[in-house]
Amino acid sequence: xxxxxxxxxxxxxxxxxxxxxxxxxxxxxxxxxxxxxxxxxxxxxxxxxxxxxxxxxxxxxxxxxxxxxxxxxxxxxxxxxxxxxxxxxxxxxxxxxxxxxxxxxxxxxxxxxxxxxxxxxxxxxxxxxxxxxxxxxxxxxxxxxxxxxxxxxxxxxxxxxxxxxxxxxxxxxxxxxxxxxxxxxxxxxxxxxxxxxxxxxxxxxxxxxxxxxxxxxxxxxxxxxxxxxxxxxxxxxxxxx
Amino acid sequence: xxxxxxxxxxxxxxxxxxxxxxxxxxxxxxxxxxxxxxxxxxxxxxxxxxxxxxxxxxxxxxxxxxxxxxxxxxxxxxxxxxxxxxxxxxxxxxxxxxxxxxxxxxxxxxxxxxxxxxxxxxxxxxxxxxxxxxxxxxxxxxxxxxxxxxxxxxxxxxxxxxxxxxxxxxxxxxxxxxxxxxxxxxxxxxxxxxxxxxxxxxxxxxxxxxxxxxxxxxxxxxxxxxxxxxxxxxxxxxxxxxxxxxxxxxxxxxxxxxxxxxxxxxxxxxxxxxxxxxxxxxxxxxxxxxxxxxxxxxxxxxxxxxxxxxxxxxxxxxxxxxxxxxxxxxxxxxxxxxxxxxxxxxxxxxxxxxxxxxxxxxxxxxxxxxxxxxxxxxxxxxxxxxxxxxxxxxxxxxxxxxxxxxx
Numbered sequence: 001x002x003x004x005x006x007x008x009x010x011x012x013x014x015x016x017x018x019x020x021x022x023x024x025x026x027x028x029x030x031x032x033x034x035x036x037x038x039x040x041x042x043x044x045x046x047x048x049x050x051x052x053x054x055x056x057x058x059x060x061x062x063x064x065x066x067x068x069x070x071x072x073x074x075x076x077x078x079x080x081x082x083x084x085x086x087x088x089x090x091x092x093x094x095x096x097x098x099x100x101x102x103x104x105x106x107x108x109x110x111x112x113x114x115x116x117x118x119x120x121x122x123x124x125x126x127x128x129x130x131x132x133x134x135x136x137x138x139x140x141x142x143x144x145x146x147x148x149x150x151x152x153x154x155x156x157x158x159x160x161x162x163x164x165x166x167x168x169x170x171x172x173x174x175x176x177x178x179x180x181x182x183x184x185x186x187x188x189x190x191x192x193x194x195x196x197x198x199x200x201x202x203x204x205x206x207x208x209x210x211x212x213x214x215x216x217x218x219x220x221x222x223x224x225x226x227x228x229x230x231x232x233x234x235x236x237x238x239x240x241x
Numbered sequence: 242x243x244x245x246x247x248x249x250x251x252x253x254x255x256x257x258x259x260x261x262x263x264x265x266x267x268x269x270x271x272x273x274x275x276x277x278x279x280x281x282x283x284x285x286x287x288x289x290x291x292x293x294x295x296x297x298x299x300x301x302x303x304x305x306x307x308x309x310x311x312x313x314x315x316x317x318x319x320x321x322x323x324x325x326x327x328x329x330x331x332x333x334x335x336x337x338x339x340x341x342x343x344x345x346x347x348x349x350x351x352x353x354x355x356x357x358x359x360x361x362x363x364x365x366x367x368x369x370x371x372x373x374x375x376x377x378x379x380x381x382x383x384x385x386x387x388x389x390x391x392x393x394x395x396x397x398x399x400x401x402x403x404x405x406x407x408x409x410x411x412x413x414x415x416x417x418x419x420x421x422x423x424x425x426x427x428x429x430x431x432x433x434x435x436x437x438x439x440x441x442x443x444x445x446x447x448x449x450x451x452x453x454x455x456x457x458x459x460x461x462x463x464x465x466x467x468x469x470x471x472x473x474x475x476x477x478x479x480x481x482x483x484x485x486x487x488x489x490x491x492x493x494x495x496x497x498x499x500x501x502x503x504x505x506x507x508x509x510x511x512x513x514x515x516x517x518x519x520x521x522x523x524x525x526x527x528x529x530x531x532x533x534x535x536x537x538x539x540x541x542x543x544x545x546x547x548x549x550x551x552x553x554x555x556x557x558x559x560x561x562x563x564x565x566x567x568x569x570x571x572x573x574x575x576x577x578x579x580x581x582x583x584x585x586x587x588x589x590x591x592x593x594x595x596x597x598x599x600x601x602x603x604x605x606x607x608x609x610x611x612x613x614x615x616x617x618x619x620x621x622x623x624x625x626x627x628x629x630x631x632x633x634x635x636x637x638x639x640x641x642x643x644x645x646x647x648x
Contacts, residue, residue, distance in 0.1 A: 019643075019646075058645060063556060063645060065642075088558070091558025091559070094558070096557055102553040107249075115557065116558060118243040118244070118245075119558060119559045119560065120242055121243065
């Protein structure tokens, strides 16, 4: 666990976000959303489609900048950073996992895992390559299987997990990580996310998967851009506690 | 940062489109380079071929025709200098030597040219093999002739026409005269390399003309007897120095004849060649510009297909400049490869055209990639690299939040 994560939680403070519709009329995506996401905590954001779950996740990642309110990480107000700083912050602090994996099909598992490290380094240190190999081994992904498109869907999502963990970010943000997987692979990914939280990371996932919700220490139920219910188990929010 | 993995992935995904783009650029550059290179090769080849011809005297008319007759062995108009003027010219003591040129025969497609031994010696700069002809039935062949020293042959009547073979024992047009090859010239890089040179007296006598000397005389070369000298289509004059060259040029520019330095006619030809090159280069460059623009437009479309990959990179934390580097690198690599391939293709095409023209005309052409071609390729490359920034700029400007929803 990084030093930041030991001291920082990720939080949304009275966040409002709007998107223009096709006619340019602003549509409310988030309305007065406040929430805390603590290190060692797995948070599941649930709710019907269009309720603002993914928008909140993207706001937490610094992708969406709220029109009002703040996204904070420790002492850093992420939403006040310029785009370049938010990119750098996301790269250093957030591991991103997506429903459809978003791997580069033509690259192999190792190259996909190493991709985030290429954004700022011309040459990768050997230690990073070794870490990527270790992560892939940890997730039982074959190293010499050629392009990732040849891997099974479960293996592809585990490559995405390895990619998210490569730079050891304190925060893992996962958008429907089990939605396109069969039950067994879905369970495995859910277990891995829980294990990451147990290892001290702040894990936030948007999901419709009951198994994943059942593992969460905090559940945010959203509707129409608002958090409708406080977590039913906020008291037990910190799994590692 | 290292955009290569993402760049490699994009190129792999759209490898056939990428290959098509590279070939399109290469085709445009090939044409441009070949045009410029070939035009220069033609200039230098023709200048080299004409280098040893100090001055040409021919009947009044086109200098280009006379140049083609004297230097490139392609007799044209059929007009002749008058016998009196011919005799005066051939015996003019102010010249180093004056050699008549007499055509009319050939052997297996190679022209048989009646000249003086002095011209053969001068053109060749010393023989490669054997000796100069010393009798009417002797011949000296060009460096590329199929005849060998010691061979005998029967020249046939008729002016050679590109590759048409006649002459030889089974040719009804063949003269009865049998000529022996006694020497071989060094390579001159001109049509003379394929020619067969014989004493001019032999050509005249084969055509039942006065042979330049009193009947029964076996003499070769100057002095020629004015009473027995026929007209000729052209003469090559070797001048000792510049002053005498201009004096002779002035002396033989009259109503009856024209005298000129080959360079004068070549300059006129080069002007035409240069104009053609400019026009063709312009067309090639316009084509190249259109190719580049269409490629850039296609890359815009291709990048829309690659948008999910670019959005992923940004979502993972890649800065805009990383996306720009990948997108720019994609197009730049295609343009760069196309230009390099085009340079090589241009040289190969120019080489092929030169070989074909050399075979056709006998003029040795040596194509090279000169400064102009490199600069042109560099200019195309630079324009391509600048244009490549347009789709790259567009890609890195895509708002991430909206793109995440759409892709």
